[in-house]
Amino acid sequence: MNLRLTWRKSLNVFMLTLTGVAALAVVSVLFLILGYLVWNGWKSLNLDFFTKLPVPVGEMGGGMANAIVGSLKLLLLAAVIGLPMGVMAGIYLAEFGGRTYGFTIRYVTDLLNGVPSIVIGIFVWSIVVAPMKTFSTFAGGVALAIMVIPITLRSSEAFLRAVPTSLREGAMALGASKWRTILTVVLPAARGGIITGMLLALARVAGETAPLLFTAFGNQFWSPGWKQPVASLPVMIYTYAISPYQDWHRQAWAAGLVLLAIVLIANIGTRIVLSRGGVRSV
Amino acid sequence: MASASARGKDDAVAVRLAPKVTMPEQASADLLKETTNRFEISHLDFFYGPKQALFNLGLKIPTNRITALIGPSGCGKSTFLRNLNRMNETIRNSRYTGEILLDGQDIKAMDVVNLRRRVGMVFQRPNPFPKSIFDNVAYGLRINGYSGRLSDLVEHSLRRAALWDEVKDHLHKSAFALSGGQQQRLCIARALAVDPEVLLLDEPCSALDPVSTAKIEELIFQLKESCTLVMVTHNMQQAARASDFAAFMLDGHLIEYSETSKLFTTPADHRTEAYITGRFG
Numbered sequence: 001m002n003l004r005l006t007w008r009k010s011l012n013v014f015m016l017t018l019t020g021v022a023a024l025a026v027v028s029v030l031f032l033i034l035g036y037l038v039w040n041g042w043k044s045l046n047l048d049f050f051t052k053l054p055v056p057v058g059e060m061g062g063g064m065a066n067a068i069v070g071s072l073k074l075l076l077l078a079a080v081i082g083l084p085m086g087v088m089a090g091i092y093l094a095e096f097g098g099r100t101y102g103f104t105i106r107y108v109t110d111l112l113n114g115v116p117s118i119v120i121g122i123f124v125w126s127i128v129v130a131p132m133k134t135f136s137t138f139a140g141g142v143a144l145a146i147m148v149i150p151i152t153l154r155s156s157e158a159f160l161r162a163v164p165t166s167l168r169e170g171a172m173a174l175g176a177s178k179w180r181t182i183l184t185v186v187l188p189a190a191r192g193g194i195i196t197g198m199l200l201a202l203a204r205v206a207g208e209t210a211p212l213l214f215t216a217f218g219n220q221f222w223s224p225g226w227k228q229p230v231a232s233l234p235v236m237i238y239t240y241a242i243s244p245y246q247d248w249h250r251q252a253w254a255a256g257l258v259l260l261a262i263v264l265i266a267n268i269g270t271r272i273v274l275s276r277g278g279v280r281s282v
Numbered sequence: 283m284a285s286a287s288a289r290g291k292d293d294a295v296a297v298r299l300a301p302k303v304t305m306p307e308q309a310s311a312d313l314l315k316e317t318t319n320r321f322e323i324s325h326l327d328f329f330y331g332p333k334q335a336l337f338n339l340g341l342k343i344p345t346n347r348i349t350a351l352i353g354p355s356g357c358g359k360s361t362f363l364r365n366l367n368r369m370n371e372t373i374r375n376s377r378y379t380g381e382i383l384l385d386g387q388d389i390k391a392m393d394v395v396n397l398r399r400r401v402g403m404v405f406q407r408p409n410p411f412p413k414s415i416f417d418n419v420a421y422g423l424r425i426n427g428y429s430g431r432l433s434d435l436v437e438h439s440l441r442r443a444a445l446w447d448e449v450k451d452h453l454h455k456s457a458f459a460l461s462g463g464q465q466q467r468l469c470i471a472r473a474l475a476v477d478p479e480v481l482l483l484d485e486p487c488s489a490l491d492p493v494s495t496a497k498i499e500e501l502i503f504q505l506k507e508s509c510t511l512v513m514v515t516h517n518m519q520q521a522a523r524a525s526d527f528a529a530f531m532l533d534g535h536l537i538e539y540s541e542t543s544k545l546f547t548t549p550a551d552h553r554t555e556a557y558i559t560g561r562f563g
Contacts, residue, residue: 169369169403173403174398174399174422184425188412
């Protein structure tokens, strides 16, 4: 009896340690990446990096101002096209979608989510780049938007479904129509989750390289407007990291650090705003 | 009152479905002589898809009285209640046949927004919106396009729900900061804000502690001066002490409907007696 108790206790301790170590390993991966990026990128990070254009091979220094702005422009476009579509389709699925029709949309969305990003790149190349006869910010934005849609859709659907039915009934029992209920009760209740989902989607595509390779392409100079090839941080990292030049490698590390910082700051910032917001009057 | 031939059909169906049923229409006919009726329901059948949940219900709900609906779980009390403000319409594939008259007007033909303004509802669990206390009460006013001073009506509604003194200093705080009992009174205030003629209560106290329950019961008692109340309850004591009339339902049939004192002391049907004495259900 006593032996059995000892065995059970030690097994408990063993399993607890095992799961704890696994959890620690997961967290440490993030911190390892962060630390490695900071270690390698910090030295090359200076004011020039944010304000200057890349310099030709052989010259030292220069920066990636055009790629930072380019990445932000691409994300803005992806957000403007992809987020409303994703959220609205999510509302449809959570609030209206019937059994068969809803299942179909959900299944197709999951398939879209699983399409390799390089394939999305080829697709956008053939429907946007080829007819326009030029790589462009627009084409890159469309490619990223296609990736944003399924992520936003599924996350907003999940958060809308988590809003208790009793809230919908409460609003409808006061005479609110269905759309009014969704607009004034359901959406505000799910607001925090939906915004978090949007951010995660944008953070996810912020680092995408493959779909940009032959849509936004890349640019060593500023790219005015939306109809020209544009530099972006991930493509810049790719190009610089595979180059044989020491100075470019350091720049690639710095670009990686900046990209991660943009994503983290956006993420943490939104969480702070959301938690301060609390209950808001309509 | 239904015509003689309709009542004949009524009885035939009732006997086939539930033998030994007391005639609800006759029972309600004697006891409601002195009052007017807010709701007159006749031949109400209700279906969830192919499944019938209510069978040929006929009863009259007197104005400015408290009517309790009792019966075991799944007997159709809530389904019946949710027919009175057409909340069941939100359920896919549900339908009803028969007639539900509110002040002599068929609710089927009424604008649903207008109907629900006149017939408010309070649910089993408090369901305040994730908004401030003020905005919760003002919600119904806003969606009904009320353009006057909201704050006066919000205060009036909170006073009617006996909540004003507890919340007047933090109207702009989240409704979630309130206790369960306060939240339920807030939901009552929210329903009262649009000044309904009828308030439907679906087990309003089942999620509350005895102190909060006592407060809500007292509140319900005060409200009957200005409102017709229909309350579903699982609590026999609550039905006995709070209501004027009581209806006992079983498997979608109305078994007995009479004055509460009569139903609880001298029930006409043996099943009613068995239920209220706790022998089943």
